[in-house]
Amino acid sequence: MTATSDRVPRLLALVPYFLARPGIELAEAARDFDVTPRQLRRDLELLWMCGLPGYGPGDLIDLSFEGETVTVTFDAGIRRPLKLTAAEATALLVALRALAETPGVTDTDAVRRALAKIETAAGGAEAPVVVGLAETRGVDEQVRATVRDGLDTERALWIRYYTVARDEISDRTIDPMRLLLVEGRSYLEAWCRSAEGVRLFRLDRIDEARVLEEASAPPERAEPTDLSDGLFRPNPAQPVATLLIGPEARWVAEYYPVEDLVELEDGSARVRMRYADESWMVRLLLSVAGDVRVEAPEQLAAAVVQRAGEALELAELESVR
Amino acid sequence: MSTTRAERLVNLVICLLATRQYLPAERIRGLVAGYGDAPSDEAFSRMFERDKAELRDLGVPLETGRNSIIDPSDGYRIARRDYELSDIELEPDEAAAVALAARLWDSPQLTGAASGALRKLRAAGVDVEDGSGAVQPKVRTNEPSFAPLLAAVNERKAVRFPYRRPGSTEPAVRSVEPWGVVSWRGRWYVVGHDRDRNAARCFRLSRVVGEVRAVGLAGAVVRPDGVNLLDYVTETGPDPVPVSVWVAEGRAHGVRRKGSSRGQRTIGGRDGEVFELELAHLESSADWLAGHGPDVLVLEPDTLRKNVVNRWLAAIGGKR
Numbered sequence: 001m002t003a004t005s006d007r008v009p010r011l012l013a014l015v016p017y018f019l020a021r022p023g024i025e026l027a028e029a030a031r032d033f034d035v036t037p038r039q040l041r042r043d044l045e046l047l048w049m050c051g052l053p054g055y056g057p058g059d060l061i062d063l064s065f066e067g068e069t070v071t072v073t074f075d076a077g078i079r080r081p082l083k084l085t086a087a088e089a090t091a092l093l094v095a096l097r098a099l100a101e102t103p104g105v106t107d108t109d110a111v112r113r114a115l116a117k118i119e120t121a122a123g124g125a126e127a128p129v130v131v132g133l134a135e136t137r138g139v140d141e142q143v144r145a146t147v148r149d150g151l152d153t154e155r156a157l158w159i160r161y162y163t164v165a166r167d168e169i170s171d172r173t174i175d176p177m178r179l180l181l182v183e184g185r186s187y188l189e190a191w192c193r194s195a196e197g198v199r200l201f202r203l204d205r206i207d208e209a210r211v212l213e214e215a216s217a218p219p220e221r222a223e224p225t226d227l228s229d230g231l232f233r234p235n236p237a238q239p240v241a242t243l244l245i246g247p248e249a250r251w252v253a254e255y256y257p258v259e260d261l262v263e264l265e266d267g268s269a270r271v272r273m274r275y276a277d278e279s280w281m282v283r284l285l286l287s288v289a290g291d292v293r294v295e296a297p298e299q300l301a302a303a304v305v306q307r308a309g310e311a312l313e314l315a316e317l318e319s320v321r
Numbered sequence: 322m323s324t325t326r327a328e329r330l331v332n333l334v335i336c337l338l339a340t341r342q343y344l345p346a347e348r349i350r351g352l353v354a355g356y357g358d359a360p361s362d363e364a365f366s367r368m369f370e371r372d373k374a375e376l377r378d379l380g381v382p383l384e385t386g387r388n389s390i391i392d393p394s395d396g397y398r399i400a401r402r403d404y405e406l407s408d409i410e411l412e413p414d415e416a417a418a419v420a421l422a423a424r425l426w427d428s429p430q431l432t433g434a435a436s437g438a439l440r441k442l443r444a445a446g447v448d449v450e451d452g453s454g455a456v457q458p459k460v461r462t463n464e465p466s467f468a469p470l471l472a473a474v475n476e477r478k479a480v481r482f483p484y485r486r487p488g489s490t491e492p493a494v495r496s497v498e499p500w501g502v503v504s505w506r507g508r509w510y511v512v513g514h515d516r517d518r519n520a521a522r523c524f525r526l527s528r529v530v531g532e533v534r535a536v537g538l539a540g541a542v543v544r545p546d547g548v549n550l551l552d553y554v555t556e557t558g559p560d561p562v563p564v565s566v567w568v569a570e571g572r573a574h575g576v577r578r579k580g581s582s583r584g585q586r587t588i589g590g591r592d593g594e595v596f597e598l599e600l601a602h603l604e605s606s607a608d609w610l611a612g613h614g615p616d617v618l619v620l621e622p623d624t625l626r627k628n629v630v631n632r633w634l635a636a637i638g639g640k641r
Contacts (some may be wrong), residue, residue, distance in 0.1 A: 004634050007327050007374065008330050008331065008375070008378055008379060009437060009440070010325055010440065011327060011331050012331065012334060013443075013444035014444070015442055016444040016445065016446075017443060017444040020444065020445065021445030021446070032440075032443050033440060044610075046327065046328055046331075047331070048446070049328055049354075050328055050331045050332050050335060050354075050391070051332070051335060052335060052336065052339055053332075053339075053352040053353060053354075055354055070596075075339050076335050076339075077335055077339050078334070078335060078338070078472060079405075080404075080405035080406055080440065080444075080445065081440075081441040081442075081444035081445050082379070082380060082381060082404060082405070082406065083380065083382075083403070083404065083405065083406050083407075083441075084380070084406065084437075084441060085379070085380035085434070085437070086380075086440070086475070087430075087431075087434040087437075087475075088332060088380075088434045088437045088438035089343075089438065090425070090431075090434065091426060091431045091432075091434035091435035091437075091438060092419065092422055092423060092435055092438045092439075094431075095422035095423065095426065095435065095460075096418065096419070098422075098425065098460070099418065099421065099422055099425070104615075105421075106417075106418060106421055107414055107418070109413050110412070110414035110417065110418045111415075111418040111422075113412070113415050113418075114411060114416070114418040114419050117409055117410075117415065118409070118419070119409075120407070120409075121406060121407050121409040127501070128471060128474040128475050128501050129431075129471065129474075129501060129502050129503070129504075130501055130502075130503045130504070130550045130551050131425075131460055131503070132503070132504060132505040132506070132551050132554070132555065133460070133504075156615040162574060162575060162578055164575060167572075167573065167574050167575055168574050169574045169578065179383045180352050180459075180505070181459065182459060183461075183506070183507025184504075184505065184506030184507030184508070185506070185507065203534055207578055209347045222490070227459065248599060250485075251540040254527050258403035267491065283612035283613060283614075284612060285636075286611055286612045286613075286614055286632065286633070286636055287608040287609055287611050287612030287632065288608065289611070289632045289633065289635040289636035289637025290631075290636070291633065291635075304636055305328050305638075307614035307615065307636075308614065308632075308633040308634075308636030309633075309637055310614060310615035310635050311611075311614040311615040311618075311633045312630065312633050312634065312637070313589070313615070314588060314589050314591070314615045314618055315618060315630055315633070317588060317589040318567075318588050318589070318618055318620075
């Protein structure tokens, strides 16, 4: 995108913007347009030179500055902003439709009303993009409502939570921070008092939740999670496995972050994958046994074989009975 | 980029909005500040063509036509009703919803478009506060095939791309008339008419393993009326069937929390409990259960039990 194609839409929007907000401060306008006050002044100086053909004193756009505020005295006919482009309408309408279909994120009634108004203004064309925002199945309605309530009233929560990595259920007291929707799933970001850290709790793994009387009070050091690289951030301190992934189990490489993927001739791929917890990794590998081979470390490969052997023995005993 | 170009484009819009008559290019050259600098007819014509293209890219509805049949050439104007965003007023909670919607995207294609839309709404007098709020949904479009597929959908062009089906070794080139791009459970799909299979299909973008090529003419793809793109992606799945599983004492909590207890039972000297679960996808359920190793044992149905045992056999070196 060139500088002109960025600047011209802004220039065309500025006159109606100031017209709608007489006496607004320059600094606030700059924030709304996401430019520096200096750039905004340059834009206004340029607009001053524009107007109706003839370009005499009565033809040019007239803006009056009083201190730090701007008022439009002559608009030269650009009284309203330009209609939304197809791409702008798509970006807004698709997002609103997605929010309207997702309970628990925000007030869906307000979203629907906003959607109807934007559709009227922009034309409700068939969008080229559709977003189904989050899985609604699997999340207990009561849990969703309780989490929402804790966030809205800024109170602490008691939850019973299933931790998949350790395959255990624990009771925790948490201070809710944000509700996040990442890669199609809802997460509650909260300060966990027992772990003494910020944790993401997947809503469909909260088995029970209760709002507590006490206020939500995450400590100063509770930093929001950086999700710019997705949910799982590779941690070099974690052990790494070398896996040979067959075509049937390709989803493993798509779902979990893997490093150094090498495509092999027979359609399988060699990857390196980090894991936090060995018992979790063994569970994953057992579930795709035959389609994924562990090349390293040896002890991980041995653990998978050992668990499978024990399981087969047990199955044998049961079938004999 | 020159300041004068931006200035000239704004002047051109003002001039064409103000006229009711179609203005021929030569009149515009004489009227609009900035065109006088063109040293030759050819230079003017190049300048004017570029400006028209730029304005159309920005969504300015440039009309062409003649004022009467005796006019020698086409002229230009902008109809105010096609240019101006219609009146819109949002309640504070609606404006908050719009602000949240605009923040949804984490996408080179859509983030900029959403902020462009917000800028216009603000210019229409709507107060859209960009409050951060307690909710942060994000939709990322980091698949390389997203941009070319979206462009093809917008231009209604057919596409060809190499696609790797799960379970197959070689990617195969697919020929598709795309109707739309769909995000579901955090994954992107393109839905459309598969020309080779002569049926509607959806394709996962992460499995598009090479370049997406647009083929044929723009406007060639017709999306059937009333299709719901999301329906093609959200498989409803078979009805769940009851499954009986033994779970070792204090183990496999992920299995326990999905079932209801049917009483204690000891197997091979190990204490445990029998659970009944409702499972829809028996194949993937078999994998999930097999992962728990000796902590679970499927009692019923027999097919599920066999699939789980086969996983374990594969793990100790047998063939699946």
